[in-house]
Amino acid sequence: MAAISMRLPVPRKAVGLSAPRGGEKHLVAPGDTITTDTGYMRGHGTYVEEEKLIASVAGAVERVNKLVCVRALKTRYNGEVGDIVVGRITEVQQKRWKVETNSRLDSVLLLSSMNLPGGELRRRSAEDELAMRDYLQEGDLISAEVQSVFSDGAVSLHTRSLKYGKLGQGVLVQVSPSLVKRQKTHFHDLPCGASVILGNNGFIWIYPTPEQKDEEAGGFTTNLEPVPLSDREVISRLRNCIVALVTQNLMLFDTSILYCYEASLPHQIKDILKPEVMEEIVLETRQRLLDLEG
Amino acid sequence: MASVVLSEAEKLYIVHGVQEDLRVDGRGCEDYRCAEVETDVVSNTSGSARVKLGHTDILVGVKAEMGTPKLEKPDEGYLEFFVDCSANATPEFEGRGGEELGTEIANTLYRVFSSESCVDLKSLCINPREHCWVLYVDVLLLECGGNLFDAISIAVKAALFNTRIPKVRVLEDEEGSKEIELSDDPYDCIRLNVDDVPCIVTLSKIGYRHVVDATLQEEACSLASLLISVTSKGALTSMKKVGKGSLDPESIFEMMEMGKRVGKSLHIALQKILDEEESLGTSRQKVGFLG
Numbered sequence: 091m092a093a094i095s096m097r098l099p100v101p102r103k104a105v106g107l108s109a110p111r112g113g114e115k116h117l118v119a120p121g122d123t124i125t126t127d128t129g130y131m132r133g134h135g136t137y138v139e140e141e142k143l144i145a146s147v148a149g150a151v152e153r154v155n156k157l158v159c160v161r162a163l164k165t166r167y168n169g170e171v172g173d174i175v176v177g178r179i180t181e182v183q184q185k186r187w188k189v190e191t192n193s194r195l196d197s198v199l200l201l202s203s204m205n206l207p208g209g210e211l212r213r214r215s216a217e218d219e220l221a222m223r224d225y226l227q228e229g230d231l232i233s234a235e236v237q238s239v240f241s242d243g244a245v246s247l248h249t250r251s252l253k254y255g256k257l258g259q260g261v262l263v264q265v266s267p268s269l270v271k272r273q274k275t276h277f278h279d280l281p282c283g284a285s286v287i288l289g290n291n292g293f294i295w296i297y298p299t300p301e302q303k304d305e306e307a308g309g310f311t312t313n314l315e316p317v318p319l320s321d322r323e324v325i326s327r328l329r330n331c332i333v334a335l336v337t338q339n340l341m342l343f344d345t346s347i348l349y350c351y352e353a354s355l356p357h358q359i360k361d362i363l364k365p366e367v368m369e370e371i372v373l374e375t376r377q378r379l380l381d382l383e384g
Numbered sequence: 385m386a387s388v389v390l391s392e393a394e395k396l397y398i399v400h401g402v403q404e405d406l407r408v409d410g411r412g413c414e415d416y417r418c419a420e421v422e423t424d425v426v427s428n429t430s431g432s433a434r435v436k437l438g439h440t441d442i443l444v445g446v447k448a449e450m451g452t453p454k455l456e457k458p459d460e461g462y463l464e465f466f467v468d469c470s471a472n473a474t475p476e477f478e479g480r481g482g483e484e485l486g487t488e489i490a491n492t493l494y495r496v497f498s499s500e501s502c503v504d505l506k507s508l509c510i511n512p513r514e515h516c517w518v519l520y521v522d523v524l525l526l527e528c529g530g531n532l533f534d535a536i537s538i539a540v541k542a543a544l545f546n547t548r549i550p551k552v553r554v555l556e557d558e559e560g561s562k563e564i565e566l567s568d569d570p571y572d573c574i575r576l577n578v579d580d581v582p583c584i585v586t587l588s589k590i591g592y593r594h595v596v597d598a599t600l601q602e603e604a605c606s607l608a609s610l611l612i613s614v615t616s617k618g619a620l621t622s623m624k625k626v627g628k629g630s631l632d633p634e635s636i637f638e639m640m641e642m643g644k645r646v647g648k649s650l651h652i653a654l655q656k657i658l659d660e661e662e663s664l665g666t667s668r669q670k671v672g673f674l675g
C-alpha cells in the first residue's frame with residue numbers, strides 16, 4: 091500500500107536553549123562587531139575595520155589569551171593530524187589517489203601510504219603503480235587517518251593499519267563536520283547490531299557488523315553477500331536517527347546516536363523522518379543526555 | 385540530471401534492499417518521501433506553488449496573459465511550459481548546462497498535458513479566433529534531490545489550482561469593434577478545474593523490482609525508468625521510458641499498474657492538502673522562503 095503524506099510547511103521555530111552547557115557562547119554573524127578593544131590579535135574568521143574587530147563568518151567566538159577567532163558552525167572540513175576520515179576516491183593518478191573528504195581541496199592518498207593486501211611491507215614497484223585501479227577505483231569509499239597537512243591546507247591520508255581501508259556494503263550519511271564530536275575512537279560497534287564510523291570530516295558510515303574479527307585482508311576483499319533484513323532495518327533506523335539529530339543540530343557521538351535509536355524504537359523506520367516525530371525523538375535524546383551529565 | 389558517484393558495494397546494498405522492500409531510508413517500494421506543498425508564494429503571478437519532496441525543491445509560477453488562439457483550435461486557450469534549471473540546484477547546471485534537461489522536462493509536460501480532457505481549454509477562450517487566455521507555466525528547479533518529474537507535476541497541479549484568472553467581458557461597439565473590459569474587483573476571477581490534471585509518477589527499475597520516488601542514490605543504481613502520467617481517476621495520459629537500460633514488456637505492465645495505484649493515492653493526498661490550505665483562507669501564515 092502506498093503511503094503518501096503531504097503537509098503544509100511550518101515556519102522554523104528557534105531551538106530553545108534548554109540548558110546552556112559550559113556558560114553562554116558568544117555567537118556572531120558576519121558583520122557583527124566582536125570587540126572594539128584594539129589589544130587583541132585577530133585570528134581566523136575575523137577582520138579589522140575602523141579599529142573594530144568584526145566577524146567574517148557565522149559562529150562562536152573563541153578567545154585564547156590575546157587571540158580572538160571565530161569558529162564557524164557550518165564549514166568545510168579542516169584536516170588535523172590524527173583525525174579519522176571517510177572519503178570517496180575521485181581520481182586515480184600516478185602513485186596516488188585523490189580523495190574527496192568535504193574539504194576545500196581534495197585529499198591525497200599516496201600509494202606508499204596504502205596497505206598492500208596481506209599486510210606485506212615492501213617497496214612499491216612499477217607493477218603496483220599499474221595495478222592501482224585494482225585496489226581502489228573512482229567512487230570507492232575508504233576510511234583513513236590524516237597523516238599530515240600540506241601548507242595549502244590539503245590533507246594527506248594513510249591507511250597503514252588493518253582497521254582502515256576500503257569500505258564494503260553500507261550506508262553513507264553526509265553531515266556538517268562541526269557536528270561530529272571529537273572522541274578517543276571513531277569506530278563504534280553499537281549494541282543494536284550495526285557498526286558506525288564517525289568520520290571527522292562529516293561522512294558517517296553505517297555498516298553491518300562483520301562476524302569474524304580476524305580480518306587479515308585489511309579491507310580489500312569486499313563482502314558481496316546480501317545483508318540480512320534484520321541488519322538492514324537496524325542500519326536504516328540508525329541512518330534516519332542520525333539525519334534527525336543533524337536536523338536538530340545535536341552533536342553526534344556514540345551515546346547520542348544510541349539514545350536516539352532507543353527513543354525511535356516505538357516508531358516505524360520511515361516515520362522517523364516526519365518533522366514532528368523527529369522533534370519528539372531528539373527531545374527525548376537531549377533529555378537523557380542531560381540526565382547522564384548530571 | 386544531477387548524479388552522485390557510488391561505490392559498487394553501496395549500489396549492491398541498495399539493490400538488495402529494494403529486493404526486500406526496505407530502502408535505505410526505511411521506505412517501501414511504493415512510499416513517497418514527506419512532501420511539503422505551499423501555494424501563493426509569488427505575489428506577482430496569477431498562481432504559484434512550491435513543492436519540497438525530500439531534497440528536491442520546485443517553484444512553479446503561472447501567469448495568465450491574453451493572446452490569440454492557435455489556428456487549429458480557434459475556440460480554446462492553451463498552456464505554455466518553460467522549465468529553468470537554476471545553477472543553485474547543482475553545479476552541473478552552471479551556464480547553459482541545465483538547458484538540455486530543461487527542454488526535456490518541458491517537452492514531457494507538453495506531452496502530459498496534450499490530452500484534451502486535462503484542462504478545460506474552452507473556458508480559457510474569450511473571443512473565438514481573436515482572444516484567449518494563454519497560461520504561461522514557469523517551472524524553476526531550486527534543488528535537485530532525485531525524482532524531479534513527480535515533484536514538478538505536483539507543483540504544476542498545485543499552481544494551476546491556485547491560479548486566478550480575472551473575469552473579462554466582451555463589449556461590442558456600434559461599429560462592430562470588440563472591446564475587452566476587465567472587471568474592477570480584483571477578487572472577481574475564475575478558477576480552473578484541476579480534477580483531471582494528471583500527475584507524473586516515475587517508476588525506476590532497480591534490480592528486479594521497481595520503486596517510486598527514487599533518491600539521487602537510487603537513481604544512480606537504476607538503469608531504466610518509466611514515467612507515466614495519471615489522472616485522479618486512474619487514466620493514463622502519457623507514458624515515456626527513460627534510461628539506457630531495457631524494460632521487459634511484462635515489467636512495463638506491472639509498472640503501469642503500480643503507477644496507476646500510486647498515482648491515485650498521490651492525487652487524493654494532494655487534493656486533501658490543497659483543500660486544507662484553501663480552508664485556512666487569509667488566516668494562513670505564509671511561510672515562503674524565509675520561514
